[in-house]
Amino acid sequence: MLKIMLTISFAAMISLSLMMLCTIISKKTILDREKMSPFECGFDPKSKARMPFSLQFFLIAVLFLIFDIEIAIILPMIITLKTSNIMYWSSTMTMFIMVLIMGLYYEWKNGMLEWAK
Template structure:
């Protein structure tokens, strides 16, 4: 128990010191209108450089990421099936799959998967 506490304390101390060090030595720059505008060889920009982002594309990308991570979690579960209690393994797997299916059902019902 003492080793775990010391490891956690060491990790927190190092991360806090790094954050403080980066804050102290970081270059502060004044953000004015000229620096925030897009650069087009000194001319005024013809159109907005900040294009609107498609929220449907973002939602599909997040959905893909969630199911990609799901596969990365399920594959080790298949390997541990031989060395685990089959009832506990089945219960955990069913609960995990049920949570994912309910999340997909919720996205389907709220029309997050519609590309219109």
């Protein structure tokens, strides 16, 4: 038990001393604030973080993810076409695509795809 405690305390002392050494040696200064700030296209990193975000951009991103996942689901189904029952396979594909088309129609009908209103 004593060996375990000594090993843990020795490891903690080494890691703490290395962290303190890194903070002492590091060349970070206040002048590097601009350089070290994250860059997001179109957003000023020094402004307030609670700026209004475009809801249309978010909806288009969600649509892209949904249809990207659709492709990931449809591709393996095409590979299984040879080994599965054709009636079961076609009904599954038809239902899957119909659900996606109905969702797209719903978003189109409610005006979620319009950029300017």
